[in-house]
Amino acid sequence: MKKVFLLLTALLGAAHILFAQSPGRTxxxxxxxxxxxxxxxxxxxxxxxxxxxxxxxxxxxxxxxxxxxxxxxxxxxxxxxxxxxxxxxxxxxxxxxxxxxxxxxxxxxxxxxxxxxxxxxxxxxxxxxxxxxITLTTPEMKSHAMDILHRGKKSDIRKAKAYGLTAILNHVYTVGDHVFLDVSFQNKTNLAYDIDELRFKIEDKKITKATNVQSLEIKPEWQLYQQPSFKREYHNIYVFKKVTFPDNKILNVELSEKQVSGRTLTLQIKYGDLLKADNL
Known part of the structure; x- marks a missing residue:
């Protein structure tokens, strides 16, 4: 009888624990x-x-x-x-x-x-x-961006120069349905560059006087640094959801300065550059 009582007590205790810790319940x-x-x-x-x-x-x-x-x-x-x-x-x-x-x-x-x-x-x-x-979280994007920086610069995919400034597309990577643009800017003048805007716009590759300019601005889903100015060099990673556009379009990266007579610089990225992106 004592053994039966102990067995029932043990079974009731186990049932209580299982009920209290049922899967999916907090x-x-x-x-x-x-x-x-x-x-x-x-x-x-x-x-x-x-x-x-x-x-x-x-x-x-x-x-x-x-x-x-x-x-x-x-x-x-x-x-x-x-x-x-x-x-x-x-x-x-x-x-x-x-x-x-x-x-x-x-x-x-x-x-x-x-x-x-x-x-x-x-x-x-x-x-x-x-x-x-959300297919890629902010910590994951930051981890991938830091990995890109640690890999260093290999070769310039695209480059643009104006007013002593240089814009360089260092590399393009993809992770799932996200595109990572590795972009840097160099300032060879003695004047610090105060950033007003950095805009990404898909525009017509060739524009004639009789053509209505079609421009579509896209915004990065995330970027590694939020830097307001730079003296010599500015290196950043910009993350976009999958970007597609026809071959007669181009992705313009426009950097503008805060001053009234501010310096502006446009870096042109072809769709083929995105298609050749490496996987991280």
Whole structure:
């Protein structure tokens, strides 16, 4: 009889564990717990641009000052309803390009140096997630871009010169449906170059007076550096979703200076240059 009782106890315990840890299910008591008070805002630092965030409590408000930073704080009017420590404030959900992370928020009246003000989202706190439309995440693009820089310059595919400036298409790479343009600019004058705009436009290869100019501007999905000016050389990687255009068109890379009489430079990239891209 004693053996039967022990066996039933073991089976019930196993069933409880299996139920509590069922695949695909996350319980609130298993989430990392974050204490929040009226003393300080909390900033969540994401390794990727945040695509979506949800705060389940009306006692907390939040915003995103930049793409990979979520700031939350207690709503002042809610403080009179929060009298006890460890009052549950529900769950905050943060979704990046390739992950979902959740935290259990609890109110505390504690005042001291141990309260969190910034929380970096750790890999062990995330679950993988495929976000619609994203085939290459920002960390992946940065990793590929740094790999391109470390490979160095091999040969100039295209080059343009004007006003003591040189624009060079060093290399073209592809990763899946993304195109990486390795472009550098050189300044041989003694005047620093303050960048006004760098634009990428698909335009007619040959333009006559009787022809209406057709121009389609495309914007990089991502670029490695955001540099406002350069003294001698500027080297950057620009990432685009798959780009196609007919043979009678050309991709113009236009660099313009901030000054009224600013120097401008246009680098022309042929479609054949993209077709000869190397795989990373």
């Amino acid at each position: 319980n609130i008591d298993s989430l990392p717990q974050i204490e929040i008070s009226s003393q300080a805002d909390i900033h969540f630092l994401s390794p990727e641009p945040i695509q979506y965030a949800d705060i389940s409590s009306h006692s907390i408000t939040g915003d995103m000052p930049v793409k990979n930073l979520l700031r939350i704080k207690l709503v002042p009017d809610s403080l009179r309803h929060l009298q006890n420590d460890c009052t549950s404030l529900g769950v905050i959900t943060i979704v990046g390009e390739s992950f979902i992370a959740q935290y259990h928020l609890v109110f505390t009246k504690s005042i001291g140096q141990q309260l969190p003000t910034a929380i970096a989202i750790q890999p062990e706190q995330c679950r993988p997630l495929e976000f619609p439309g």
